Amino acid sequence: MSKNTDHLCIAVTGLNANDNPGPGIAVIRALRDELGDKIRIIGLAYENLEPGIFIGNQVDKTYKIPYPVAGTEALMNRMIYIQERENIDVLIPNFDAELNNFIKLAESLLAIGIHTFLPSLQQLANRDKINLKKFGDQHQFKVPDDFVIHKEAEIIKAADEFGYPLVVKGKFYEAYVAQNSNEAYKSFHKLYAKWGLPIIVQKFIKGTEINIAGLGDGKGNVLSAVAMRKLYITDKGKAWAGVTVEDEDLLTLAKNFAKASSWKGGFELEIMKDDKGDLYIMEINPRFPAWIYLTAAAGQNQPAALVKLALGQQVSEFKAYKSGKMFIRYAWDNIVDVEEFQKIAAFGER
Template sequence: MTLQPTRPRYTIAVTGLNAIDSPGPGVAVIRALREAPGFAVRIIGLSYEALEPGIYMHELVDKTYQIPYPGAGTTALLERLTHVQEHEHLDLLIPNFDAELPNFIRLSGRLLVLGIRTFLPSLEQLDQRDKLHLRAFGQAHDLLVPDDEPVFRLDELRRAGERLGYPLVVKGKFYDATVAHTWEQAQKAFHQLHATWGLPVIAQEFVAGHEINIAGLGDGAGRLISAVPMRKLYITDKGKAWAGITLEDPALLALAEQFVAATHWRGGFELELMRGSGGELHIMEINPRFPAWVYLTAASGQNQPAALVHLALGEPVAPMQGYAVGRMFIRYAWDLITDNTEFHQISAFGEL
């Protein structure tokens, strides 16, 4: 009888468990990790709120700890992660929210001392692709990026609208965007985004066309490890993809390679694109982490979260070739039933 080699088992912490109508990437990342052929996992969820659905998905998440909000700073986060590490012995941590990344990046060296690996972009890389600097980044690297302007006051928004024209895209500095067709709609969006995400709000030139997204993974040395493009088939009122299909298009893969070569991007990313009537590709946003639809990459033959684990462990990873074209995802709502004792436990003790 031939004995099968035992797969290594890693304990991996994952944030972004809010699988709601505007979902975080955490649950999708966990699904991909659990299907990785090269290793087994124990998943530790890191949550911010007690009603994040991923907390209660016990078939995916083995245990959850609440962590402080990003605004609490690095000291509070490190203290909490030190506590988690004492009990769970994490091998790797995968953050999945834009707003939390600066703290995790700043702590990456100290986390490594604790035995917790990460595979994240640098603060400089994070800053280069920020919405506030995206236009300049595009000009520096010969990438098409719509004109935009940060605005702090309504009079600045009015001037931006007059210069950029309507429809006008009004964006929060971290998340959310509204296409305003009138000045009144732009004002409303400004107030909502200011209240939710703070200032500045970004006014961006509207580009008509078809929305396309690319989920990718860079090795930090200029190599593109994986890129899977997807066209949105259904979009919610919050602009989130609720259904999508993988595409075969060399131009999209070339754009992902151009981005990684220019930035030496380290980790997962998402390019949000608009394809104009002439076929030109405009970069609307560059998200510095895996998207919420990243499980589609695993289902299409390129398991990006699993590849990130190998990279974080210092193992060689060859660029992936080929993926299933025409593979679709469709999200759906599901009533997850749990007991209120679990809710009380995570609320009162910060662990479940």
């Protein structure tokens, strides 16, 4: 049943607006742009120092939630506690690692009034880094060759096949370009320690980095797709500045992905365009990216559209967006009294 978008209460995760930012604050900004000040935003945080907790004009109230490793029961218990106080209408998760639990809980959350618009567990698994090459081969998408490895020694096999440089990627996050075997081993151990096994060793593709933020309706259609060329890239490979571009091939790729996967919800395609103009899918992120506010600025407010979809409202396909819209991210020292910090640290809500 559809619901009016006035006075909505929307819960958002990913408030870690740091140098490798979660998408939460950008999602909230897009929602406030379209749905106005009448909405109430509930932040859901894992750590006391997630900067979004303290951005008062964006987040009305924040609750800490258990880490994904605590499992669905702990998360559901916490969500019930929060729901008794907040009456949340829609929840938008923004971290890869938490999606598994939220997808499993989607029906239980709906039973207490919390709507989501998420992919299935199968869809989530298909685009996983470990399965991405197979997914690409099945649907005629170009994906760089890779080896999924469990031992350091297996790097030799990958290097023999691909040569250097090659890309060493963690199971969930982070990737390093290794110029030689020393760097490859170092990257392997760094990623192993942080994210566990397996590690993905991928062939290096030289080209231009372009990302596409998209919204799939779950029926094989992409309702919105906005392409962004990275202009400034941090040492963690994140776009710190970017510009929207218009390229029919990129939009066709997004449409083909939605069709092949019947993707439901927000997604991001990380693309490398090589010298010949071939488009390689480097990764598929199962959620909105941190630069998602640019979609709203360019004329396709994807987070607001997702809220409407979650509430069962009809959303028409966006037809165009403005190319040449740029984002230039910046860091800001937010001043906070320790009493405010104490609320979240001691009581788990602020």
